[in-house]
Amino acid sequence: LAYRVGAVADDADTLRATLEDQLIRADILVTSGGVSVGAYDVVKETLTALSEETAPDGSPVSGRVEFRKLAMQPGKPQGFGLIGPDRIPLLALPGNPVSSYVSFELFVRPAIRALMGLPDVQRPTVPARCTDAIASSPQGKRQFLRGSYDAEAGTVTPVGGAGSHLIKAMAHANALIVVPEDTTEVPADADVDVLPLG
Template sequence: MIAVEEHLARILATVRPLPATRRALDGAQGCVLAEDLRSRVSLPGFDNSAMDGYALLASDTEGASESSPVHLPVDGDIAAGDTTRHRLRAGHSFRIMTGAPVPEGADAVVPVEQSDGGVVRVAIHHGAAHGAHIRARGEDVGEGQVVLRAGTRLGPRQLALAAAVGHGDALVVPLPRVVVVSTGDELIPPGSVPGFGQVVDSNGPMLAAAARDLGVVASRVGGVADEPDTVARVLRQQLSRADAIVTTGGVSMGAYDAVKAVLSELGTVQFDRVAMQPGKPQGFGVLGAEAVPVFTLPGNPVSSLVSFEVFVAPALRRMAGRAPFETAPVIARADEGFRSPAAKTQFARVVVTSHDSEQLRVRLAGGQGSHVLGSLADAHGLAVVPPDVTQVEAGDEILVLGLDGTNPGDHVHVATAGETVGRPWFGAAALAAAGSAG
């Protein structure tokens, strides 16, 4: 058997970010920038009012008060979107709306609440300071300034900034397209009532959803028969529409494990027994002229999802131009003792609790069998028990990986520098072994 970090390191050393492509902003959400983005304009592009009120000279309001207001004629209205270049005369004012261009010569805006709201002539009840309530041109962003660095993931706020500084598209790493293939003669579609010997395909929807949770594009093909020609045909069909393929089932030592039989003949997929529980049978390689990564996961549902979190998710993030691990494991204290298999890394499903500023605490989330979906649905994270630990005692500190890319709990002690509780974290060890390629 090989260690978890060895299998993961081989995967991370193989996959690379997808080739960058230029995308319209509307199609770039979730993508990672492949180049620095510079502003083509200043923000704001012109001096504008931060308030509804009156644009004027601050010196013209000197001494204004409720009991002794300053009266100024109003030369007109300036609304947001007004493109006329207005000029203010000393001793006069303009009524101005929020976001509207400040007229030339004005150096302050008095909010309407500090006036009588006059339309032809206004009474100003408070003196204004120079620059009051004016958003100066370029005070947010200067023309030519780098506003988003390469490697930034584009969410709503970043897309808003890109659009505001003059960009309609961006050079990005596209979102990987993942196809999940479920194999097994026993599988029937979700929504069907299984008969004797039949099993509903829960792995396909689960893995496709896990991929979408990562922010990649996922589709699935279910109910593929355990027959080599059928498996080979399906895989060939999916190569044209996939940047990565994830199979579930058909990779153990059984006589009818067609996925392993087909991919073994291609010579590019290596099958290993990984020292982990659950999820021992694993395979990884590349297929086709485009060297599409293929991940073969076990058929038991818990084994399948744990394998996805440990091996597939880091690879897909790297393909998307992101860090393989975007959240570090956290350190929590066990509420109860439990056994762990010798010489294997255990990934135990746990429920996480926290109280105020106390350290996180964890307990097992029900049964730990690789087929038990109930405890998987209840779990908040995976407790990672190293292979040299066979007994976790109540009160011991252990590592917890969040499920679905999250940090488990509100008050966390985050593991750093790959060392936690005096033990190396498999993710840090794999990254070190794989190098920084990609």
Template sequence: MPHATGPSGLTPVREHQAWVATLLPPAPVESRPLTDCLGLALAEDLVAAIPLPPFDNSAMDGYAVRSVDVTEASPQHPVQLPVSEDLPAGRLDSPPLLPGTAHRIMTGAQVPSGADAVVPVERTDGGTAEVQVQASAQPGAHVRRAGEDVQVGTAVLAAGASLGPTQLGIAAAVGAARLPVRRPIRVLVLSTGSELVEPGSPLRTGQIYESNGLMLAAAVRDAGGKPELLRFVPDDVDSFHAALAPHLETTDLIITSGGVSAGAYEVVKDALSGNGVEFTKVAMQPGMPQGAGHYRGGPAVVTLPGNPVSAMVSFEIFVRPALRRAAGHRDAERPSRQATLTRPLEIPAGKRQYRRALFDAADGTVTPHGGPGSHLLSAMATANCLLEIPEEITELPAGSTVDVLLMD
């Protein structure tokens, strides 16, 4: 899809974001068991069919009593009551409590009818046939009332919720065995370059270890997608198309890195031009050369620059939000904050800057971290945020308020 360019002849960042966002439609909805839902997005509101707790139950190990029977109880003048029942958690019947008696009860056990309070075992002598109660109890003491957490008909999770451990816990607690979720986006990460070799193998002159593919596949998984890494595709157009062919029916998105600049051996650009992918230069640094479209009318394609920091920043700004939005997540964007810059920055004009930085949540400050070079991956690995600096700004003194995208 064509997109506008700015006054500099470069595509504004927001224009390219919008373009990439159109490439991925919402993923289909499928029903999955809870054990297979971690990290996915809920497709429909989850409405409680039962209350939580489902019945009045004890918050303590102790004795279920009628509060009026222990009004005068104290350590100096304990009240003695016969213990007529033991109520462990999970007992299916709950005999009623008669006046002037107590039931020994365990945490989570159903509070019997007739009882309106629980006296903790620590405030008794712990008797089994008879118990000496050494403290009074107000009505409702240590009783968890049915529905005090969740009422029947309450939406405990809203559509778009990202399903983490606690979300799956509440789903299980209200009795859901399966959930309607958006299927993870299936992403093929294509690593091209005749100079690339597998980490751990000996390096020959002119070779480098392949890292972008592994990094981007991990980023896809971290964003909730389902990556497949296709490595070591040589710098040859026919080999490129042949590598893609077996994956086209099972892939929603193809991500490439490198091969999109203006050099003589830009295999990605050569192979995808005329096959549904458009290329542009985006007004950003790092990450200027970009491409996006649909490969031969099939899977979406996003081509990223080859320098590792450029590739990772481009993924964060363009791919991650589109991927998460298509997968149904409400929290598609990275959280952002405003922070106080600790040292001055000079910035080239005309391009939106994304600088690696360290955000200190304790005092709300942010410190640039490492140089601006797009090959300097070590600072990216230890940064916890990106400074986002608009195109029109060329200088920021210390103490300036800046926008920060939190990465960690």
């Protein structure tokens, strides 16, 4: 059963109180937004401060949450760790809609399935022929582009651009096209790996 908490103000005390309220019933906590390096990235600031609180014996009082910049697009800023006395898993996702969605598919969904003891924690990738060229993919980052996958034909077509704010394209996608870190462009009709979302 999932519980949704509405938007929380960019205030550290309010965020901390909200998180602590959820620890009573949560098996896992997921936040979205506030994990980068901007002026209002209160999630990162608050959880970093919580991670630095220690008991007299030097052990963390509230658990520890780490923040990383991952070599992926979208979804570069991520946070993960354990908080509260029961060490509840927390995943802090970026706030841009597509970044958040891709991060959920790659990290949150597998974590939930693992906690439930389910098999096939990760969605399997499948090969497909990419009908259109992908002109530019960032060097050194694994890119996850929205795509329309036709399992019967074995093809995938990119949908929309690469921007993490383009949610209309996400609504028309049923798969993610995986472009490896060392690939900067994909010619039309090339084989690619696809992560079906259905």
